[in-house]
Amino acid sequence: MFKLTTPTFIGLFGLISFQSFAQAPDWQHLDLQQDHVFGISTDKAYRELLKGKKAKPVVVAILDSGTDTSHRDLSSVLWNNPREKPANGRDDDHNGHIDDTHGWSFIGGAKGDVQYDNLELTRLIRRGDGKQRPELQTDFDNQRSQAQATVAGITRFRDVLDTIVHHINKQVPTLEDFRAYQPEGAAQAHVKSILLQQLQEGTYNNFRKQQLEEGLAHFREQADYQLNPEFDPRPVVGDDYNNSAETNYGNRNVFGPSALHGTHVAGIVGARRSDTSKVRGIADHVRLMIVRAVPDGDERDKDIANGIRYAADNGAKVINMSFGKPYSWDKPAVDAAAKYALSKDVLLIQAAGNSGENIDSTANFPTRVFADGSGTAGAWIVVGASGWQDDEHLAASFSNYGKTAVDVFAPGEQILSTVPGNAYVRENGTSMAAPVVTGLAALIREYYPKLSAMQVKEIILQSVSKVSHHVTINKNGQPVSVPFSDLCRTGGIVNAYEALRLAETYTKEKKST
Structure with missing residues (x-):
């Protein structure tokens, strides 16, 4: 399935910028x-x-x-x-x-x-196709590792951001609040730089929802379901999946x-x-x-x-x-x-x-x-x-x-x-x-x-x-x-x-x- 608007993450902390739109409905x-x-x-x-x-x-x-x-x-x-x-x-x-x-x-x-x-790739791996086609196993391993690493990266980003917001002591901090904040260490400095860029065109709440919450949910879904060979929902349907007829x-x-x-x-x-x-x-x-x-x-x-x-x-x-x-x-x-x-x-x-x-x-x-x-x-x-x-x-x-x-x-x-x-x-x-x-x-x-x-x-x-x-x-x-x-x-x-x-x-x- 094609996701509607999949958040795109560059490395562990780099995030896509907001896009403004002012055309007709x-x-x-x-x-x-x-x-x-x-x-x-x-x-x-x-x-x-x-x-x-x-x-x-x-x-x-x-x-x-x-x-x-x-x-x-x-x-x-x-x-x-x-x-x-x-x-x-x-x-x-x-x-x-x-x-x-x-x-x-x-x-x-x-x-x-x-x-x-699952992704179809995951189902093929569970079926055993990776043994005959090593490129499938390599693709699966790479995608699963990336999903797990991205979940860890977004989680770290969110935790550092929460620390900054706690020090700012505002539930909804503004661009000026982040500009005035003095970071403690390299991680906070990096998170601050991202927020300064993102809040030029959007709000903190939108950034939090669209980039962090939705992004984390997306990659957790990949790691927990789509790229998890142990997960198989098909028994809910109750069919004989191998019978295409x-x-x-x-x-x-x-x-x-x-x-x-x-x-x-x-x-x-x-x-x-x-x-x-x-x-x-x-x-x-x-x-x-x-x-x-x-x-x-x-x-x-x-x-x-x-x-x-x-x-x-x-x-x-x-x-x-x-x-x-x-x-x-x-x-x-x-x-x-x-x-x-x-x-x-x-x-x-x-x-x-x-x-x-x-x-x-x-x-x-x-x-x-x-x-x-x-x-x-x-x-x-x-x-x-x-x-x-x-x-x-x-x-x-x-x-x-x-x-x-x-x-x-x-x-x-x-x-x-x-x-x-x-x-x-x-x-x-x-x-x-x-x-x-x-x-x-x-x-x-x-x-x-x-x-x-x-x-x-x-x-x-x-x-x-x-x-x-x-x-x-x-x-x-x-x-x-x-x-x-x-x-x-x-x-x-x-x-x-x-x-x-x-x-x-x-x-x-x-x-x-």
Whole structure:
């Protein structure tokens, strides 16, 4: 699973700086020429192209960590299983899933719900693959040591900071308080220097929460769960994990214990568009099907395969996949599910990943290239993340890229969307960029329902806003200036206005033939 905003720590004490943001609440909808913000021109499309046009509802599957189905901006746009009677304890539609009213969870069971899980690498090590592939064991050992060292480092930083705050004798010290403080020793001097830098643009409370508390929680999660071979939550699900053909497992709890990621993704796709909504989704006639298959850790191939099949069987026309990992346990199972979905005219949208790497040469699963050598999935779009400024920083620094592996970029920085509890937060990630494209695909299929999944893909890729200038990316830890066209197949950012214009042309041509 791609974390939303993972705190980045340099060594033991160096921390990332705060980033200010003062754009419109939903800048992804804006137009570059009219608003001077590199959105996808959704608002322009609604004003000039869609006003008065009829649309048909489109089912979109949010294959993710779970979604708060009671959120005020999502509850009215949920998919309702027409063949299932709500909460009667029966499998009315005989699909093997009892009370799957709004979707299904493949990471829960009668004993509860999975929140934390291992990285796929850890599961491979537990299976014994490290003995045959020493590079796996080396990677695992390095990652585990780094996580444990970072937990120790942040803890030491926090303890030193607590000593300074105690001497300052203020619950919420200010920048001036730290400037006036005379450090006792090298450790305090280093911590003071970090605070002087951080508090130039943020508050002490934000620094404490976002950098220390969330950072410590993140790396403890890695050390205790994701990189711990002794931890295995699968007995909660109660399935035979080694049987990839098994489908009738899970439970109806599509919220789950950790629904922030999935709720944020769902809102980007289809949060209700009204004057009273704090955020607006891309698509206005969407029905969100919630398929819970992604824990805090790496998703399991069996669950992803079953999630794809469930979505395809229940009428989803677009599946959003904001997750990924560098290793795969059972890629053939996911490949078979993807082929099944494609046979039902489903479009798959995948986030490229947040490691700042070239996935033309670095493994990133799932992938549209089939393991059996039978080719690639056609109706499958891979999405990188972009920012709002049309300059050298347009490509998000965290975004993976690839001239052949990535198709397009879409807004993925500081995206405001829904989170559990009727709340809203900004998040960064290709996890945010993918649902922008998913929403666009759904929008096209709403207003032009006769277009196939492959035609919708072609329209999205052919209608991008081309980027002609260079952008800065990180290569081996160093900033490098490259043409944007080197980062993806199309060399551009998706554009809803141009895509809908092209969809109209496709439809007219189809009628004339």
